[in-house]
Amino acid sequence: MLFETPRELRGVSSKAPPLDPQLSASLSARAARIAELRGWPPRTLGSVRRGIRILCAVHRPGERIRASTITQLTHTAVPANHVLEVFEELEIFLDDRPDTLDAWCEEHLSFLSSDVRTEHQRSGRIGSGAGTEHPLILSFTPQGAVAGPPG
Structure with missing residues (x-):
C-alpha cells in the first residue's frame, strides 16, 4: 500500500x-x-x-x-487532547500532526525571500553564503516578527 487513508470514526460506536481487547484494557488503565x-474529573x-x-473498535x-x-474524536464530544495524552510516548502512536513551529514560521516569515526560507527550513539557520552559518534572530515588534542575522 502506497499510502494510508485516515480512518473515518463517524458512526463508530463505543x-x-x-x-x-488487551490494548483497550491497557489504555483504559493508563487513562x-x-x-x-x-x-x-470523573466525567x-x-x-x-x-x-x-471507539479507537480500539477500528484498529487491529x-x-x-x-x-x-x-x-x-472531537466530533463525538470526546476531549481529543486528553486522549492524545494517553497515547503519547507509546509505540502504537503515530504523531502525524503538522509541526507547529514550521506552521508558525511559514505564517510569520513569509516576507523573507524564498531562498532564505528554503535555507531556514532545511537547517533552521541562515547561511551567510560564505560557509559560515548564523542563527536566525527574531525580533518581535508591534508590526510582527522581524528576522535577520545577529548583529
Whole structure:
C-alpha cells in the first residue's frame, strides 16, 4: 500500500467490541493513572475511555493509531487532547500532526525571500553564503516578527 487513508470514526460506536481487547484494557488503565495525576474529573475520564473504545473498535492488534485519527474524536464530544495524552510516548502512536513551529514560521516569515526560507527550513539557520552559518534572530515588534542575522 502506497499510502494510508485516515480512518473515518463517524458512526463508530463505543459499544462495538474492541479488535484488540488487551490494548483497550491497557489504555483504559493508563487513562485512569493519567487522570489521577492530572486531576481530571470523573466525567472527563469517562469520555476519554469512550474515545479509547471507539479507537480500539477500528484498529487491529499491532496497528498504529494516528494523531489525526484521534483528533476526529472531537466530533463525538470526546476531549481529543486528553486522549492524545494517553497515547503519547507509546509505540502504537503515530504523531502525524503538522509541526507547529514550521506552521508558525511559514505564517510569520513569509516576507523573507524564498531562498532564505528554503535555507531556514532545511537547517533552521541562515547561511551567510560564505560557509559560515548564523542563527536566525527574531525580533518581535508591534508590526510582527522581524528576522535577520545577529548583529
